[in-house]
Every structure is written in C-alpha cells, then in structure tokens.
Amino acid sequence: MTQHFDxxxxxxxxxxxxxxxxxxxxxxxxxxxxxxPLPGGQVWRQGPAHPPKAALSAALATLRECPSVTLWxxxxxxxxxxxxxxxxxxxEHDGGSLRYERLILAxxxxxxxxxxxxxxxxxxxxxxxxxxxxxxxxxVRDERIVIAGSxxxxxxxxxxxxxxxxxxxxxxxxxxxxxxxxxxxxxAATPSKLLQAVQLTRGFAGLRYWTGSMVREARGNGRxxxxxxxxxxxxxxxxCDRIACGYGLVPNVTLAQSLGxxxxxxxxxxxxxxxxxxxxxxxxxxxxxxxxGMELARVEGEIAGLMASxxxxxxxxxxxxxxxxxxxxxxxESGFSLMEAVRTAPSDATLLCRCEDVTFGEVRRYSTxxxxxxxxxxxxxxxQGRICGAAVQxxxxxxxxxxxxxxxxxxxxxxxxxxxxNGSCAG
Amino acid sequence: MSSRDGALVxxxxxxxxxxxxTGMTIxxxxxxxxxxxxxxxxSGQPRxxxxxxxxxxxxxxxxxxxxxxxxCQTLCRDGQTIETAGSR
Numbered sequence: 086m087t088q089h090f091d092x093x094x095x096x097x098x099x100x101x102x103x104x105x106x107x108x109x110x111x112x113x114x115x116x117x118x119x120x121x122p123l124p125g126g127q128v129w130r131q132g133p134a135h136p137p138k139a140a141l142s143a144a145l146a147t148l149r150e151c152p153s154v155t156l157w158x159x160x161x162x163x164x165x166x167x168x169x170x171x172x173x174x175x176x177e178h179d180g181g182s183l184r185y186e187r188l189i190l191a192x193x194x195x196x197x198x199x200x201x202x203x204x205x206x207x208x209x210x211x212x213x214x215x216x217x218x219x220x221x222x223x224x225v226r227d228e229r230i231v232i233a234g235s236x237x238x239x240x241x242x243x244x245x246x247x248x249x250x251x252x253x254x255x256x257x258x259x260x261x262x263x264x265x266x267x268x269x270x271x272x273a274a275t276p277s278k279l280l281q282a283v284q285l286t287r288g289f290a291g292l293r294y295w296t297g298s299m300v301r302e303a304r305g306n307g308r309x310x311x312x313x314x315x316x317x318x319x320x321x322x323x324x325c326d327r328i329a330c331g332y333g334l335v336p337n338v339t340l341a342q343s344l345g346x347x348x349x350x351x352x353x354x355x356x357x358x359x360x361x362x363x364x365x366x367x368x369x370x371x372x373x374x375x376x377x378g379m380e381l382a383r384v385e386g387e388i389a390g391l392m393a394s395x396x397x398x399x400x401x402x403x404x405x406x407x408x409x410x411x412x413x414x415x416x417x418e419s420g421f422s423l424m425e426a427v428r429t430a431p432s433d434a435t436l437l438c439r440c441e442d443v444t445f446g447e448v449r450r451y452s453t454x455x456x457x458x459x460x461x462x463x464x465x466x467x468x469q470g471r472i473c474g475a476a477v478q479x480x481x482x483x484x485x486x487x488x489x490x491x492x493x494x495x496x497x498x499x500x501x502x503x504x505x506x507n508g509s510c511a512g
Numbered sequence: 513m514s515s516r517d518g519a520l521v522x523x524x525x526x527x528x529x530x531x532x533x534t535g536m537t538i539x540x541x542x543x544x545x546x547x548x549x550x551x552x553x554x555s556g557q558p559r560x561x562x563x564x565x566x567x568x569x570x571x572x573x574x575x576x577x578x579x580x581x582x583x584c585q586t587l588c589r590d591g592q593t594i595e596t597a598g599s600r
Contacts (some may be wrong), residue, residue: 120566121565122587127565132540176586195565198562199564205557205558207550207558208560210562211562211563211564214564216564217563217584221539221540222535222540223537270537305559307549374584377570394576439553439567443555467569472567
C-alpha cells in the first residue's frame, strides 16, 4: 500500500529534525526517514556511552508532542518513483512506497575518503568514521590511533577518541601551518566556534599535530600495524592500531540527482534563498546543500520546513541567521582547501574501488568516469561509487555520472512492490 | 535511547555466544569480541568498517541468515546470530 504525506523529509539530523518541527507547527502531516537506527544524524549520533545531546533531546521531545509527525528509523530510500513517489526499505516496514506533496532533502554529507597504499586494511577508517564507530560502542581503549586528513573534524574525532580512552599518537593535517593559523584567527569572528575549538583541543600540549603532512601508507598483516606519514620532505613511520583518515566532507546528493535537482559548482544541491531546489515540490536543507556545520543546518531546516508548509513570511525572517553561518562555512572551506599533494592520485597499484577491487593503474587509462566504469567495473559495486567516485573527482577532476536506482543494495521483494506501469506500489 | 548501565544482550558471533552492552552496534560488538574482519573482498582481502555511517558497505555481515546487513547501522538485539565472511 502506498502511504501519503504532506511532507516527507529525508534525513533525521539537525536539518531534518528542525524542518520536521517547523512543518509540524503549521499542522502538516510529516514523515521523517532516516537510515540510522536512532535519529540525530552524524553530529548528534547517540550510542551506549553517548546519551542524546540536549539539543537532540529537545528536538525529539517537541516532535513526540506532534501527532502529525512520524519518524521511521533504519529506513533507506531505494529509488525515486514518478508522481512524487519514493520507494523505501526498512527493517521494520519492509519495502513500500510513499507519496509526498513536498519533499525536503536533508541527506547530510559523508566523508571524502582518499585512497593510499594499504587503505583497505581493517583498522583504517574515516576520521568522522572513527567517531561514529566509537559512538556506536566500538571499544578503542588503549589503542594507538593516528588521526589524519583535513579540517575541524579531525579535532572532533580526537576529542571522541581520547574520551573513549584511546592513545592518539598524532593528528596529521594536510593544510599548511599558515592556513591553519589563519583559520584559528578567523574564529574570533564566531566566538561560539572559538570556544568549541578550545574545548575540543583541551590538552593539546604533548600531542603531535603535524601540518602540511599526509598519510602515505598503512602497513600490517590482516590489520593496521604501522602508518607511514609524509612530513615535509621526510617520511615518518609510527606503530599504531588504527588510522582514521578523512579529507573533509562531500554532500550526499544521490537522491537529489535522481530527482533531477540541479547541483551547484561545488557539487552540492543548488537551492535559492527559500531553499527550493530546481525541481518543483523539492526543497533541500543542511549539508547536502553545502558543507556548513550543525548551526547552519538547523536554520536551513527550519526555513525549509516553514516554506514547505506555506509559512513564507516566517521563513523569510530567518534569512539573516542563515547568512551569518554561511560566512563561517566559507572560512572553513578556504582554511582547509586541499593541497596539490593530496589531490594527486597515489601509485598505480593502490586500490581505488574497494567494492570491485580495481586499482588506480587500471582506471587511469580511461579519460572519463563512464569509460572507466564500463571497462573496469569500478564504481559499480555495493557502494555504487560513493567512495571511489569522490576520490576520482578529487584526483582526476572527473564528472561523476548520474546515480541509478536502487541507490543501495535492496531486497528483490522491495523492488517487486513497484508497479512499473504507474510507478506506485502494486500491493 | 541510551542504555541503562550494565544492561546486556546475548548474541552469537561466528558460533560463539557473547554478552554485549545494550545499544552497541553490530560493528562495535565485533570489535569487542575480537573480530576485525567483516567481509572478504572479491580478490580475497580482509575488510572492516571504513565510513562508520552506512555509505561504504564494507561492514556488511549476515544477521539471522539475512546477508548484506550493515553492521555499523544495526543495533545488537538479544538472540541475534551474526556471521562474518570467512567464518564459514
């Protein structure tokens, strides 16, 4: 059976939850979908030792008082269907289809994970990835961890790992010392962020924080045992148990692209001042419209929720707040732009596509993503090119082609619920 | 949403019964019980969780006979049977 909602929101992070609250206040019938088992997105991820943050608890408490809001966790959007429909799959609700009047994309961002020799060894994770795993309960006490990549997320990951009892040996930042210092000074324009930075880096003394440096290689037999770091002109090897490496964030735009929404020059969903996308009835909020942090995501979610439920005037009043957090986001972006050495593809023998085990050497022979896919199967495995696509975009500047449904592995039963004739649910 | 301190669930991982803190993901339970490899790649390499947030699909395991379940996005439940690649 196809269920109908006034507004469907894809994503239960800060943007999605704030959109749900704003829309529910206007009386709309709202469904929030999220692929994680608990709401909160990445920044408010909960776990056994991580109770919900105050802001998340408050948001969820408000939503619980709104009988018109439904939250489906552990639910993935498998495909966009014609006539404002979505095919979804979840552990609890199985496969089924939905219809919406308005859709708000609050699909957030993922990490940019760039390949290096040995990056497929168990124990290599993203930097934010490590944080997510720890919050999910992964024990890291006394483990020797090297955190690497770029951006403020490394500091957040450091704080979470230390709190969980890990021995963080070093933080490896690709940006130059000058760039990091400029960013630090610019925080003075956003005092709340400066305070946050001070809190995250408490006990910074004694930690190796190497700028202008990057991970070259992970070594080990069946799991990480060593990391090789390029530090200026030198190479340094450290014995460790984990390497957590991520080069900033990339917006999640699969569903948006599939709906036909235009992207901007940064590869984020293009939106106007009212957070409407290029497709009628589809809005977008939060980091899928550009990396900007939690505060910006919340404001954008509220604007999108108000717009989607017809409260245009109230939405307009929030424009100033949005502009303020956008300025902060711009400083982060310029402070941590990727250096040439990071954007350079690694050795030919390095695996690019982890799903199909395709190397850089095999892919380098082709001039487009499409050619490389057709000849090597790179980007055609279970992750549908979400990891290696972002890598070739960074290293080769390739335009990564349109996604195809199903967006993630789905059960045959889910796909069979679709009535191909009219794009709705057959049952 | 978070667990009461000390609450445990029992799961079977690759045939071994273990007690796991309530609220842990399957990815966490695997590390807690010494399992680092979630799947074997098409060329036979061991793999473990990478992105931690349901994107990379490297942490897929078999749960209660259902293949391709993402360990990082699934919470442990009492009585679950979890199998990783290479364990059979």
